[in-house]
Amino acid sequence: MATIKDVAKEAKVSIATVSLVVHKHNRISPETSKRVNKAIKKLNYHPSRSGRRLVSKKTGNVGFILTEDHFLRSEPFYTRIFLGTEFEARNYEYYILLTTIPSDYNEKSHLPRFILEKNIDGVIIAGKVPSYMIDQIEKYDLPIAIVDYYPPSNEYPVVLIDNTSGGITATQFLIKKNHKNIGFIAGDIDHPSIYDRFRGYKMAMDAAGIQFSESNYVVDENYTSRENGYNAAKKLLELNNDVTAIFACNDAMAIGVMQYLKEKGIAVPKDISVIGFDDVEADLSLDPPLSTVRVPKYEMGIEVMKLMAELLKDKDSTKKKILVSVELIDRGSVTVCSEKITMPA
């Protein structure tokens, strides 16, 4: 492996000159530059990261932290975000170091090794993490950017899903298809993402002049799983047998809803239309395939890396909050409301 010294010797200049040429510093004459570049090519020289790192006090690495639970969730949501981040990092010549922390991170837990050993220049946090951990990281004076989580302290740049807009979009889509009696199903309603989807639903209903009815929503399940979607659908139909469409706060619950409807012999979308949120793989293998609101996971990863790149230039350069927009995907689980609409005289 050729080092800067070999190049210097070959080009008959000092190592400083080589360094300056590599960094395209204009102090060096074109002729010298040419000579040095020739030597670099000849020796196939690539500056060693280690040497650079030592003097620049930069590692060229960015840490990517999420809880173990999040990483293992069956729909590879965070996996896709990670992939986007890793891809974008290439443009900035950064490497991503991925690690998980236990979901119950507490006073006794250790910070990820790459923080303790100072092997990163910045930290990307994906999804909800204990805020105690963020406090701990804060001590290391590292730039922090967050994706898919709104931390209690709002001083960080974050990338979030525009859930409210997604809620509006989904609901308006149903309304345009003449649905009025639209059920909303959720779990974990205190989660900001879920709540915002609900808010979007209400806003769209309000805007369309449709009375919001308590009997049209079930949000008391503890978690947004398939099972709870199934349960919620059951509860909803017991409350209100007239719903013509159901908006589930995510695809997992929507799948549970469809399962329940199938068992009850209720045809989707003929009898009841169903729409979800997230856009997961499984949607495609449902019958009918699930219409949903696509969350651009990969793009979120890209965006958070862009924020990180800004921070790496200047730690306090940005506190941007980015809302990534979502997109309606109509697949087949929604149709025009078949009930006769009684128009006011």
Next chain:
Amino acid sequence: MATIKDVAKEAKVSIATVSLVVHKHNRISPETSKRVNKAIKKLNYHPSRSGRRLVSKKTGNVGFILTEDHFLRSEPFYTRIFLGTEFEARNYEYYILLTTIPSDYNEKSHLPRFILEKNIDGVIIAGKVPSYMIDQIEKYDLPIAIVDYYPPSNEYPVVLIDNTSGGITATQFLIKKNHKNIGFIAGDIDHPSIYDRFRGYKMAMDAAGIQFSESNYVVDENYTSRENGYNAAKKLLELNNDVTAIFACNDAMAIGVMQYLKEKGIAVPKDISVIGFDDVEADLSLDPPLSTVRVPKYEMGIEVMKLMAELLKDKDSTKKKILVSVELIDRGSVTVCSEKITMPA
């Protein structure tokens, strides 16, 4: 951030002593060690990677490569392997650099950046990758270890699932419950893992003296998905209406099988027992929960990192092939065969 100098000053020793203590060199007396360790704790000192790297000429990184498809598969199989690897890497003070390659990697594709920039000391390959890529990596003279893939060139250390044993275990379990008419369902039978499971099935049948019947297996689906499990179950029951148990080559197909049986009003396990292979999350939320053969994904990640650690000490130290053993998990989709067994007179 404390450096080795700060620790040396605090403990009133030379920096060399600190280094020796950190490396647990026995040249240093217990008392001095204690003092130094106290200083290390007090200052929260962690050796800087950059400094280390420069002198050791090692990067302290290991690359982890898989295809994008594999990483995104809905059951987070490789995610778990990665987690095991990352965890084990901590013991050797290595960092894992994860990257994906396109599934159609070809002559025009680039190798991962960390190889081109020589930012790793070794490469772990997870799952099947184009062998052309392995040839390319070979040129960089890096140690290579492989997990869950048996490459055409058998010169590498690999960690594999003991599929044959798993096939035997599952089948014997059914046989012990008095099943004789046991169907086997697979897709992609040319895949070594799948084929070995089938071989295990046959071996167990042979050993029990049960005649293997062509009408007892369906392996012509192109892929081991739920849909194909559904289809295969249909085909199987058309071929042979007397099966009392079905061994599906993986859980995805088993889930499809159960779906088909449910639709046909065939009760599991009362009418037909079902067993899968892999042990995925979804098994638990089935009704009944799926009995299966657990593949220790996390442990596979640990094992491959152990192999890599050996290689990192000495590139040619090992060509070990490790078969990780699998374990029967009985959940509820298998029961004693209810058919009257006619004993030979």
Next chain:
DNA sequence: TAATTTCAGTTAAACGTTTAACTTATTTTA
């Protein structure tokens, strides 16, 4: 013309660590 500025480099220190070679004091051996 003399002083000043610009140009095109070079010198040398610094980054944080490891480790071979050395030192000094103590213990063992013959």
Next chain:
DNA sequence: TAAAATAAGTTAAACGTTTAACTGAAATTA
């Protein structure tokens, strides 16, 4: 008791870069 071995450190060089400060020559300015 003198020589040899051991124990417990220390010294200093090396790893590959970057960059502030310097230098000497040439060009510009007043």
